[in-house]
Amino acid sequence: MAGGAMSNHASPMQIMLRAMLLETSAHLMGEQKKMLERLWGALMENQNKATKVMRDQLETFGRLEQEILSIRTEAAEDRKKTEQLRRMHEQTADELRAVREETAE
Incomplete structure (x- = not known):
């Protein structure tokens, strides 16, 4: 019978209630x-969604890191050029001073 634990002495009401209980439980x-x-x-x-957001953020961080490295490289090159121009300016100023001194004599 249903449930296997029913005895032969179960009333029809008990059998019906047990069947309803099994059906409700199922x-x-x-x-x-x-x-x-x-x-x-x-x-x-x-x-x-969270994984995609994290992946997108990592890609963005990677791009930003590359941009930062590029900007740092450009800044270093600009500092080098500025230093070269400063030295050229000083050298030109020294040469002009020397020429003025020579012509003043």
């Missing part, structure tokens, strides 16, 4: 399973 377990599947699906969707 229905509730089915609903719980559906709810857990929906929750699991939502969790996985959120996990996928």
Whole structure:
């Protein structure tokens, strides 16, 4: 019989109640399973979205790091050029001073 634990002495009412209990339990377990599947699906969707956001952020950080390195390289080159121009300016000023001194004599 249903459940295997029923004795031959069970009344028709007990048999009917036991059958209703089994049916209700099966229905509730089915609903719980559906709810857990929906929750699991939502969790996985959120996990996928979070993973994509993190991946996008890592890509952005990588691009920013490359831009920073590029800017640092350009700044170093600009400092070098500025120093060269300063030395050329000083050299030109020294040469002009020497020429003026020679012409003043």
